[in-house]
Each structure stands twice: as structure tokens, then as C-alpha cells.
Amino acid sequence: MSLLSQVRSLFEPALAVLVPDHAERTEYLGMVRPTDPKNGDYQANFAMKLAKQLGRKPPELANEIVGNLPPNDVIESATVAGPGFINLKLKDSWLASQVRAMAADARLGVSAPETPRRYVIDYSSPNVAKPLHVGHLRSTIIGDALTRLLRFLGHSVVTDNHLGDWGTQFGMLIHGYRHFLDQAAYKADPVRELTRLYIQVRSEITATGGGDDEEEAINPVAEACRRETAKLHAGDPETVALWKQFMPHCLEAIHRVYRRLGILPFDYEHGESFYNDRLSGVVADMLAKGIAHESQGAVVIPNAKGVIPRTEEEQKKEEPPAILRKRDGAFTYTTSDLATVKYRVEHFRPDAMLYVVDFRQALHFKTFFAQARRWGYETVEMQHVSFGSVLGKDGRPLKTREGNAAELLPLIDEATQLGLQKYRESYADRKAHGHDVPDLSDETIRDIAEAVGVGAVKYADLSQNRTSDYKYDPEKMLATEGNTGTYMQYAYARCRAIFRKGQVDEARFRADPPAVVITHPAERALLLQLLRFEDSLLTAAAELMPHHVTGYLWDLAKAFSGFFESCPVLTAASPELRDSRLLLVDLTGRVIHQGLDLLGIRTVERM
RNA sequence: ACCCCCGUAGCUCAGGGGAUAGAGCAUCGGUUUCCUAAACCGAGGGUCACAGGUUCGAAUCCUGUCGGGGGUACCA
Numbered sequence: 001m002s003l004l005s006q007v008r009s010l011f012e013p014a015l016a017v018l019v020p021d022h023a024e025r026t027e028y029l030g031m032v033r034p035t036d037p038k039n040g041d042y043q044a045n046f047a048m049k050l051a052k053q054l055g056r057k058p059p060e061l062a063n064e065i066v067g068n069l070p071p072n073d074v075i076e077s078a079t080v081a082g083p084g085f086i087n088l089k090l091k092d093s094w095l096a097s098q099v100r101a102m103a104a105d106a107r108l109g110v111s112a113p114e115t116p117r118r119y120v121i122d123y124s125s126p127n128v129a130k131p132l133h134v135g136h137l138r139s140t141i142i143g144d145a146l147t148r149l150l151r152f153l154g155h156s157v158v159t160d161n162h163l164g165d166w167g168t169q170f171g172m173l174i175h176g177y178r179h180f181l182d183q184a185a186y187k188a189d190p191v192r193e194l195t196r197l198y199i200q201v202r203s204e205i206t207a208t209g210g211g212d213d214e215e216e217a218i219n220p221v222a223e224a225c226r227r228e229t230a231k232l233h234a235g236d237p238e239t240v241a242l243w244k245q246f247m248p249h250c251l252e253a254i255h256r257v258y259r260r261l262g263i264l265p266f267d268y269e270h271g272e273s274f275y276n277d278r279l280s281g282v283v284a285d286m287l288a289k290g291i292a293h294e295s296q297g298a299v300v301i302p303n304a305k306g307v308i309p310r311t312e313e314e315q316k317k318e319e320p321p322a323i324l325r326k327r328d329g330a331f332t333y334t335t336s337d338l339a340t341v342k343y344r345v346e347h348f349r350p351d352a353m354l355y356v357v358d359f360r361q362a363l364h365f366k367t368f369f370a371q372a373r374r375w376g377y378e379t380v381e382m383q384h385v386s387f388g389s390v391l392g393k394d395g396r397p398l399k400t401r402e403g404n405a406a407e408l409l410p411l412i413d414e415a416t417q418l419g420l421q422k423y424r425e426s427y428a429d430r431k432a433h434g435h436d437v438p439d440l441s442d443e444t445i446r447d448i449a450e451a452v453g454v455g456a457v458k459y460a461d462l463s464q465n466r467t468s469d470y471k472y473d474p475e476k477m478l479a480t481e482g483n484t485g486t487y488m489q490y491a492y493a494r495c496r497a498i499f500r501k502g503q504v505d506e507a508r509f510r511a512d513p514p515a516v517v518i519t520h521p522a523e524r525a526l527l528l529q530l531l532r533f534e535d536s537l538l539t540a541a542a543e544l545m546p547h548h549v550t551g552y553l554w555d556l557a558k559a560f561s562g563f564f565e566s567c568p569v570l571t572a573a574s575p576e577l578r579d580s581r582l583l584l585v586d587l588t589g590r591v592i593h594q595g596l597d598l599l600g601i602r603t604v605e606r607m
Numbered sequence: 608a609c610c611c612c613c614g615u616a617g618c619u620c621a622g623g624g625g626a627u628a629g630a631g632c633a634u635c636g637g638u639u640u641c642c643u644a645a646a647c648c649g650a651g652g653g654u655c656a657c658a659g660g661u662u663c664g665a666a667u668c669c670u671g672u673c674g675g676g677g678g679u680a681c682c683a
Contacts, residue, residue, distance in 0.1 A: 045626095048625075366611095426645045433639065479645090487645075490645050555630095561647065564647085
């Protein structure tokens, strides 16, 4: 059981007498929370509210509750302060025994969920045949982190990458293949050549005055591409054959980026093409069930009240209806999304389906979920895991000089190169001050720079509340001070350095952990923070907010720094104290490693 | 026009009914014969956009105003 749950449960008996209703009691128990260290370890805030309800005086009620706490070996002191706060301090001996148990556990004390759930998470979802751009970054790494987190907590997660593999970009590729192909280059590296072709065709469209949006562009090249796309959709054998020939290479281009970013392989990558021949069935079923009907040549699902708003006045009040089939006979993404729901429910039987997609599509998801529920999928939870935009330093969406969305790989390269540069500066600086710096091979240094660069980008993103926009700033992301991935990785490397320096085998501190002793405030603070690991994961999972994990790790790293400064480990006063501290160092390293792993971020043994 | 999100320290951001509102950066001051100084310690810095309301208690909830961003049926 998590630390917070254990503390809360202590109030259960005393509260049960006063608040018989279970749901209400749970709400009051929720008012037990960590507190500012000056007040203690935890505070219970329910006495004021409860006293009001019972018509009693808060401090008196608080004292009565304190008096009714069950006998336990958890609480050192419970005192009533201010208008009726109950401040708790936990026993050192209890913290020590809990930490020792945590060290002995391969899962670091994280218990299995009472009711494991099955999730389908839809994230990343790039258009294949186009370079990944910065807009895909957040969906990909937030989805990846949530997948890792939920799985670690004991839930079942099916990941599905809903690729855009049936759109205009294939018309562009086919057009490029027929007009601009470099045979030798294609033979040598098809992925690279196809990427080049896409870029060339895009610039042809732009150069002939088509503007940025190739789908809207009006010029001969864009129209030629659209004709190829139409042939693909019509099933023209030669065009379809080209599509089939390109697809593996297009996928490989995307997988290369995923591997570099350390993204878990997807369970499924069912793109638009996969659902293509299921769309007419969706429309037919919707029509048959009377949910959808024809309107002005299109097939639409009216809004919740059954009204198709025509006047502005109506549009204000009603959610927009959904279009399933356009007047020209083409299907929309709503249709595709509905087909996806049907398929996923039938094949994966999920309790919840999560869509990690940026906030601009909030209205789409709101209406699409409503349609899916009306179609009969009421019991499965559907949630739009929304996130904000990645902005440049100017506060505008991150763009290239040409005005296109910034591509992802150059950003990663920039970060890893900066990582390399920072490493060399730090190395020289540390050497100059006579510090013990590991002499590493060039290959190892490059590997560190890669881990640091990629980690910095991911950590910077995941450490934000996902719902807000954030400014992309490589210098800040790679700062070695503050709440950054680099700082966390360094904290881990420091943990490992102690074991290396002392030539201590950490296995003993896991298989049969020694007793933990508390001799210094910094030690106690570290213990308490270590024990909060599970709570941070539970909060992050409940809210689907990875930044709770980074926030926790940051607090842990700070607690470790305080400990590292004031508590010598290898030269501790006694063998018992040395063992106790080695255990804390090892456990801190394990928690940082595990926490970063849940965020999809690598650690390195030396920096 | 309507709907959604946001407005917290110079900057970047946490906190979203609970005590005197936090962190990092930046600024200023200090620490290295000592396990990694890519580190640590300390100081200053606030009309929580504004105005009402609800509450024992509001940065947090409600209403309105101002400012910024996004969206508004055949792209999602």
C-alpha cells in the first residue's frame, strides 16, 4: 500500500464513527496530504469542515480524532494546530523499516492495482511518407510515457499507432517516383530517397505558387498528385503496387526516429488504410440504426438533440453534427475514428481508450465520443488526453525559416550536439579543478551525449503540465541546474559512482538489505521522499499527467543532494551506518532509474 | 458572433478549497586538500490580470470585465 494510503487508513476508524457514509468518508480522508516540513510530514485538514457539519468546534473535534487514532507504530506525534489542522510526524523506526522493505522489492514497493484495467492508447499517429515534425513529439513521448507508467502499475495496455497512410502524401510520392526518381539512390537507400522525393515534390508545389498546404494547393503539380491519390483510392493496380512497395520504407523511416527517441515498439500500427474497407459498413450501420441520415447529399449524424443547426442561433446552442460521408462520396475522419472504436472494442475489449492528441482537436473528440456512445459504446471510457503546443522562444508555434512546422530530427541532433559540447566544457572545468572525472572513450562520450540530448528533450516536455503550451529552448533543456533530464541523469551517475569508487557490490542491498538507521535530518528527508515513489506514480496515472513523476524525481534528487553533501557514505562512522547509507544510495539510484525509465529516458553509469 | 483553454516573482513554470503562495533560471553573496562542482548553501524578489460573489477558509469554485491563444459540420 502506498505511503499516503497507509497514513490515511489510520484515520479510518475514528472517522467511521463520525461519518458513516463511505463515499463522504473517502472525501474527508482525501484531505490527508503531505505538508510543509515545518508542520510535520502529513496534515489532515478535515476537522474544520467536519466540525461545521457536526456543529462542533474544530480544535476540539480534531483533538478527539487524534485521541481515537488506533494504536500503531507509524505515528511519532499527532498535534492539533491553528484552526484545527492535525499535523502528523512519522516514526523514524517505521520509515526505516519501510525503506528496507522497499529495497528488498524488485518493484520498489509499488503494489499491484486492486482492479487492473485494460487500456488502448492511440498516440503518435504521424502521416507516413512525411518527415516527423515537432507536432508529433508530444503525442509520441506522452503516449509512450503513459504506456510505460500504466504497465508498470500493473495495467494492461494495447498501443496502436493510427498512421496516416492513405492520404495526399502518397499521391505526392507516386508523382515524385514517376518524375524525379534517382534509381541508384533508391536502390542504395530507399528510405532516404523517398524522403527526398517527398521534399522535392513539396517544394515543386510551393514553387509553382501552391502555398504551404499541399492538400489545398491549386497548381498543376498538386493536381497531378491528387490524381495519383485518387487512383490509389480507386484501387488502380499499378498505383496500389507502388503504395505497397513504398509502405515498408516509409514505416522504416518512422521507426528509425522512434528507435532514436527510445519509443517502445507499438503493438499495432493500424493506419487509415487498414480501416479503409470498413468505412462503408460503419455508414450503412449508422443509417440502418437511424443514428445517421442523408442531408444535402452527405451522410450526417445530427447533434445530441437531433437538430441540424442551420442558423447561427442554432449553432451557438448545439454541438455540431458529424459528417460521415461527404457529398463527393469520400469518408471523413469521424467515420474512420468510429470504425476504429468498433474494431478496438471488438478485438481488445478495453476498459478505456485514450487518444493522445493536441488540444485543438478537443471539439472533434467531444462530438466523436458522443457519436460513439450513441452508436452503442457507452461503457468503454473514452478520453482525449490533450496537450498544448510546442512554441519557439518568440511564443509562436515552432517553425522552420521557410514557415513549415519544424522537423523533429534536426531538433534532436541539435540537442545531442549541445549535450556533447556541454560535456566537454564540464570535463575541462572539472579537470581544471582537480576533480575526479572519468576518462571515457570517444564512443562512450558520444553515447552519453546522445542519452543526455534525447533525455533533455523528453524530460523538458514531460515535466510540463501537458495541457499547457511550452517554449522549446535547447539551452534551458540541457541546463545542468534545475529540474532537467540532465540533472536527473547526473544524480543517477553520482549514485553509481559511490559504488564504483567503494568497489561495493550492490546486490547485497537488494537481496538482503541491511538495517536502515537515521542519524541526520538529510537522511530522514531522503527516506521520506523515497517512500513517496508509489504515490507519485498513482497520481500521475490517475491524472494521466507524467509531470507528477518528474516533479517527484526532482524532489528526490534534491533530497539526495542534501544527503550527499552532509552524509559521508564510504567513510561513514561505523560499518552499520555505512551499510545503511549504501542502501539509501542504491535505492535512490534505482528509483531514479525506474522513474526515468517510466518516462522513456535512459540513464548512463558515468557522466 | 459563439464555444474552449490560459493569465501566478524579471523570465520559464508548479500549485487548482486549507496554515505566512512554491520551484528553477536570472541577480547578489558564499562553498572545491572531502564518495563526480554537470554539484551544494544562503539572500533579495508577489495587487496570484481586474471587479464582485460563495465559504469557517479562495491563487484555487461561481459571475462579469480586460488581455493572449485555439476552435466553430464535408482535414482532424
